[in-house]
Amino acid sequence: MSKSLQAIRGMNDILPEQTPLWRYFEGTVARLLDNYGYRQIRMPIVEFTELFKRSIGEVTDIVEKEMYTFDDRNGDSLTLRPEGTAACVRAVLEHGITGGGQVQKLWYIGPMFRHERPQKGRYRQFHQIGCEVFNLDGPDIDAELIVLTWRLWGELGIRDAVKLELNSLGTAEARARYRDALVEFLSARLEHLDEDSQRRLKTNPLRVLDTKNPDTQAVLVDAPKLADYLDEESRVHFEGLKARLDAAGIPYVINPKLVRGLDYYSKTVFEWVTDKLGAQGTVCAGGRYDGLVEQMGGKPTPGVGFAMGIERLVLMLEALDKVPQALSRQVDVYLCAFGEAAELAALSLSERVRDQLPNLRLQINAGAGSFKSQFKKADKSGALYALILGDDELAQQVVGFKPLRGQGEQQSIAWDALAAHLATCVVQG
Numbered sequence: 001m002s003k004s005l006q007a008i009r010g011m012n013d014i015l016p017e018q019t020p021l022w023r024y025f026e027g028t029v030a031r032l033l034d035n036y037g038y039r040q041i042r043m044p045i046v047e048f049t050e051l052f053k054r055s056i057g058e059v060t061d062i063v064e065k066e067m068y069t070f071d072d073r074n075g076d077s078l079t080l081r082p083e084g085t086a087a088c089v090r091a092v093l094e095h096g097i098t099g100g101g102q103v104q105k106l107w108y109i110g111p112m113f114r115h116e117r118p119q120k121g122r123y124r125q126f127h128q129i130g131c132e133v134f135n136l137d138g139p140d141i142d143a144e145l146i147v148l149t150w151r152l153w154g155e156l157g158i159r160d161a162v163k164l165e166l167n168s169l170g171t172a173e174a175r176a177r178y179r180d181a182l183v184e185f186l187s188a189r190l191e192h193l194d195e196d197s198q199r200r201l202k203t204n205p206l207r208v209l210d211t212k213n214p215d216t217q218a219v220l221v222d223a224p225k226l227a228d229y230l231d232e233e234s235r236v237h238f239e240g241l242k243a244r245l246d247a248a249g250i251p252y253v254i255n256p257k258l259v260r261g262l263d264y265y266s267k268t269v270f271e272w273v274t275d276k277l278g279a280q281g282t283v284c285a286g287g288r289y290d291g292l293v294e295q296m297g298g299k300p301t302p303g304v305g306f307a308m309g310i311e312r313l314v315l316m317l318e319a320l321d322k323v324p325q326a327l328s329r330q331v332d333v334y335l336c337a338f339g340e341a342a343e344l345a346a347l348s349l350s351e352r353v354r355d356q357l358p359n360l361r362l363q364i365n366a367g368a369g370s371f372k373s374q375f376k377k378a379d380k381s382g383a384l385y386a387l388i389l390g391d392d393e394l395a396q397q398v399v400g401f402k403p404l405r406g407q408g409e410q411q412s413i414a415w416d417a418l419a420a421h422l423a424t425c426v427v428q429g
Contacts, residue, residue: 010116010124020327021314026109028155029129029308036148038105038131043087045111049077054296055086055264060204066114080113084130085264085289085305086296093298098134107131109310121277121312130307131286134293137302139240142268142288143248145306149272149284150250156313157322162283164250165271167258168238169206170230172266172291178229179205185223192219209257225256234267241268260285264292268304276319277312284308332361332426334378334404338371338390346389349399349415356419360426379404385425387418401425 007013014022030040049069056062068080081087088106092098109129116122133141146164153159169175183205190198194213201208209226211217230238245252252270260269269287277283286306293301317323337346350364363381365374378386388400388410398412401421413421 008124010118012123012125018314020330021317021323022310024324024327025156025310025314025317026129029152030107030109032148032152032155033107033131036105036144038107041088041091041106041108042110043081043084043091043108045081045113046078047081047087047090049079051086051090051296052079052082055089055292056083057204057264061207062114066116068113068115082112082114084108084110084112084128084307085132085292088130088132088305089293089296089298089303092134093293093296098293098298098301101135103136104134105131106133119279121309121315123311127310128307129310130305132303132305134301134303136304137290139237139244139268142237142241142304143244145286145304146245146250146270147248149306149308150248153272156317158313158316158320161276161316161320162272162274164245164252165255165258165273166238166242166245166252167226167255167269168230168234168267169226169259169265169269169287170234170267174229174231174234175206175226175266178224178226181224181229182206182208186219189219192216206259209259220257226259227256237267260287264289264295266290270306272308274316276316282309283312283316329382329384330361331363331381331383333363333385333387333422334381334383335362335364335387335389335399336371336374336378337365338374338388342389342391342394343368345394349389349418352415353419353422357423357426360422385422 049067052067053063062082067082070078072078088108092104092106098104107130109127111125111127113125115124118124131145133145150159150164153162170178183201186193186197186201186205186208190201192215193201193208194211194216197208197211197213197216208216209220211220242252255271258269258271259265265287267288267290270285271282272284273281274283275281284306286304288302288304290300290302292303293299335346335350337343346364350362353360353362363383365377369377375386384403384405386402386404388402393399393412396412397415399415399418400410401413402410
């Protein structure tokens with residue numbers, strides 16, 4: 001017997017019972033970003049592999065171990081995008097929309113792909129919402145990105161469950177000086193480092209700082225501190241960011257070990273973390289990447305951005321019981337029609353109601369059925385009210401109106417008055 005077809009491990013279906021919460025979250029973020037003046041951009045999910053090697057860094061874990069890379073029929077090496085910033089930078093360069101110092105405030109949404117070990121909150125196909133801002137180099141825009149995420153957590157009701165961690169990586173030159181000092185310090189203590197940190201010491205030494213290995217963490221207690229190697233420009237920038245967050249009343253902690261996993265970051269880096277999701281504690285992260293556009297062939301262009309994981313934030317809303325109750329109801333009104341003549345009238349009547357109440361969620365019974373079976377389907381739909389249209393109602397040009405979720409007697413409503421009655425009842429319901 002052939003094996004039953006299943007989704008690829010780590011790539012999940014989002015079922016109809018789950019999509020209302022996804023749409024609520026995505027809609028909340030989209031509205032907030034619109035209000036802050038960000039415009040949506042949509043990029044392909046497949047890019048040339050060289051894009052990610054040049055931007056993320058060839059010796060990062062993502063490029064070395066996690067990317068879905070393949071040759072197409074032309075022999076080109078292509079990769080399913082593992083993150084959105086590189087693709088967004090490629091797009092703005094290709095279309096010249098940051099030329100001449102034009103400020104661009106952009107956002108995107110979509111699936112990303114990394115071949116990781118699947119676990120709760122970490123998948124091989126995962127979804128992100130990201131923001132990128134170009135041609136603004138001050139701490140004010142860094143602060144804006146953090147402030148708008150803080151506002152988002154407030155709208156979602158999860159502020160008490162997240163914590164902001166900040167650090168500054170300095171300029172490339174300052175970071176290079178620090179890297180040399182860190183390598184010298186750790187090389188003298190090589191035997192005390194875990195195997196993964198020993199490998200990173202040769203390829204990407206700053207990543208040793210965020211190791212989870214307790215023995216290596218103990219060694220890092222006395223390691224050189226990145227803050228001691230910051231250049232004056234980065235120090236002033238970081239102080240300006242902190243002053244703005246203080247002014248906005250946003251609490252934060254300085255995490256000197258926060259370096260992020262991508263090579264292109266400079267100056268500001270930040271993460272929103274939680275202890276409500278077990279090991280997968282980061283729900284939103286980002287920072288400044290002033291050298292990336294130039295690194296990818298463009299003119300020097302400051303940039304800063306963040307990405308948030310939709311799966312993890314949806315899990316948080318569920319874990320903290322912050323799912324709006326209204327999401328459990330997908331139908332407001334269910335129209336039951338008995339007989340062919342009633343079915344034809346129901347179609348016409350429902351469309352007239354929709355013209356007057358475009359936001360009403362009105363479902364007409366399909367597949368005919370007895371009075372009992374149609375009412376059973378109406379109840380199962382979760383609708384607040386059932387409308388009844390049979391031969392008697394048809395003759396009088398009325399519709400039966402029956403509450404399904406509370407007190408109230410069935411009554412008859414004239415067709416011409418139905419939309420106004422529903423507007424009042426559904427709002428009250």
